[in-house]
Amino acid sequence: MPSLISHxxxxxxxxxxxxxxxxxxxxxxxxxxxxxxxxDGVVVDIGEPLHLYIKAIxxxxxxxxxxxxxxxxxxMTVDNLQETIDRLVALPDTRLYKPVxxxxxxxxxxxxxxxxxxxxxxxxNL
Numbered sequence: 001m002p003s004l005i006s007h008x009x010x011x012x013x014x015x016x017x018x019x020x021x022x023x024x025x026x027x028x029x030x031x032x033x034x035x036x037x038x039x040d041g042v043v044v045d046i047g048e049p050l051h052l053y054i055k056a057i058x059x060x061x062x063x064x065x066x067x068x069x070x071x072x073x074x075x076m077t078v079d080n081l082q083e084t085i086d087r088l089v090a091l092p093d094t095r096l097y098k099p100v101x102x103x104x105x106x107x108x109x110x111x112x113x114x115x116x117x118x119x120x121x122x123x124x125n126l
Contacts, residue, residue, distance in 0.1 A: 005035055007051040008074065013115045015040055015056040021113040022052060025040075025088040026076060046076075073110065073118035080095070081107050081123035 012018035012095040019042055022028040028044040031051060035041065041055040080117040081100060088094050088111050097118060107124050 005054055006049055009053045009055060010117065011055055011057045011115070012117075013055065013058050014093075017043065017114040018054055018117075019044070019093055020057075021088070021094060021117075022054070023045065023090055024114075025084075025094070025113070026078075028052065059119075073120050075120040075122060077124075078105070078121050079123065081109060081121055084121055085111065086108055086121075 005011045012016070019030070022044050023030065026046065028046045031045050032044040033040075033042050036053070036055040039057055041053060044052045044054065046052050085096060085100070089096055091113075093114045095112055096109065100107055100109045100126070104122050104125075105121055107122050108120055110118055110120050112118055
C-alpha cells in the first residue's frame with residue numbers, strides 16, 4: 001500500500017503573514033487555531049487529505065536566503081499559473097524566486113513566501 005502524506009509541519013516567524021500566504025494565496029481553509037507545545041499555531045487544509053501545521057517560532061536565524069536544511073520546497077498544482085503568481089506576489093514578504101518555465105506537459109515557477117519558504121507552482125499545459 002503506498003504511503004500518503006497527511007500533514008506537513010512548517011515553522012514560521014510571523015503566524016498571520018504565513019497564514020495569509022496560504023489562505024489568501026492558495027485558498028487554504030483554517031481547520032483550527034491551536035498550541036504546539038507553548039507555541040501558537042494554526043492547522044490549515046491545503047487539499048484533502050493534506051493539512052499544513054503552522055507553528056510560530058520567532059527566530060533570528062531566518063535569513064534572506066532559503067533554508068538549505070530539511071524540506072527544500074512544497075509543490076502545489078494550480079489551475080492558472082500566472083493568476084496564482086500575481087495573487088501571491090501581491091502579498092507581503094512574497095516574491096517570485098524562479099520565473100515561469102514552460103515544459104512539454106506543464107509549466108512551473110517558484111515563489112518565496114514569509115520566512116523564505118519556497119513553493120513550486122505547477123500547472124498542466126492543457
